Amino acid sequence: MSQAEARSRDSSEMISIHGTSAKAIAITFDDGPNPEFTPQMLAIFREEGGRATFYMNGNQIERDPDTARLVHAEGHEIGNHSFTHPNLTELDEAAVRAELVRTGNLIRETVGVEPATFRPPYLATDAKVERIARELGYAVMGGVNGAARDWEMPGADHILEASLAVVEPGSILVFHDGHGDRSQTVEAVRALVRTLIKEGYMFVTASELLAMK
Numbered sequence: 001m002s003q004a005e006a007r008s009r010d011s012s013e014m015i016s017i018h019g020t021s022a023k024a025i026a027i028t029f030d031d032g033p034n035p036e037f038t039p040q041m042l043a044i045f046r047e048e049g050g051r052a053t054f055y056m057n058g059n060q061i062e063r064d065p066d067t068a069r070l071v072h073a074e075g076h077e078i079g080n081h082s083f084t085h086p087n088l089t090e091l092d093e094a095a096v097r098a099e100l101v102r103t104g105n106l107i108r109e110t111v112g113v114e115p116a117t118f119r120p121p122y123l124a125t126d127a128k129v130e131r132i133a134r135e136l137g138y139a140v141m142g143g144v145n146g147a148a149r150d151w152e153m154p155g156a157d158h159i160l161e162a163s164l165a166v167v168e169p170g171s172i173l174v175f176h177d178g179h180g181d182r183s184q185t186v187e188a189v190r191a192l193v194r195t196l197i198k199e200g201y202m203f204v205t206a207s208e209l210l211a212m213k
Helices: 003-010 038-048 058-063 065-073 093-111 127-135 156-164 183-198 206-210
Strands: 024-032 053-056 077-080 172-176
Touching (some): 038 065, 038 183, 053 058, 058 065, 065 077, 065 093, 077 093, 093 127
Parallel strands (some): 024 172
16 A cells, blocks of 8 residues: 555544443445345344344335345344445546435435445445535445455355454444345355354444444
8 A cells, every 4th residue: 555545544534443331343345236135134123123224226126125125124134325326536526425325315305314334346435425414414334344255255254254254343334235136145144143142232224333431
C-alpha cells in the first residue's frame, strides 16, 4: 500500500466496527434479495434469534420485491447497496448519486421505510462516494471479515473460521445472500450464530449497533 493509499484509508468514513461495551455485532448480507438464499438466511434468525441487515441492490429488488418485503416483515433492516452494483469510485458524481437515490427510492416504495445505512459495492469507496452518501443521510458501512471471502465460495469452514477470528463487540460482518450459489454462506452463518450465542453475543441491525454507546 502506498502512503497516499494509507492516508486515504485512514481518513475513510466507512465503519467496520463500532465501539460498544455490549457483546453485540451486526451480521449483514449483500447483493440480494434472492428468492432462494435470502429466506434461508431469515430462517436462521427466526430460529436462533436476533436481527440482521440486508444491503440490497435496486435491480434485485425490482426482480424480487416480495422477498424484500419478507425481510422487512420479519424485522430486519434493509440498507442501500446501489442499483447496479458498480464500482462507485469509477463513476462521476451524478452517476454515484443516481445509483443511491434510485435504490433508496425503490426501498421506500417497496417496503415503506427510509434506508439509513449504505454499503458500497466491493467496499470500494473514496471521499466523493462518502460525501454523497453523507449528503443523502447514509452511514457508510464496511466489515471486519473480508478474509472470509464468502463470495468466492472458499468452503463453509473457511468462512466460519475467518469470521470467528475477527469477531469482537461492535463488529460488522459481511456476507452475501445474492449473485450466485450461497449455500456455503448459509451453512457458515448458521454455525457462526450458534457459536456466538454460546459466547453471549446478540445480533442487532447496523443502525441499532451504531446507536449503542
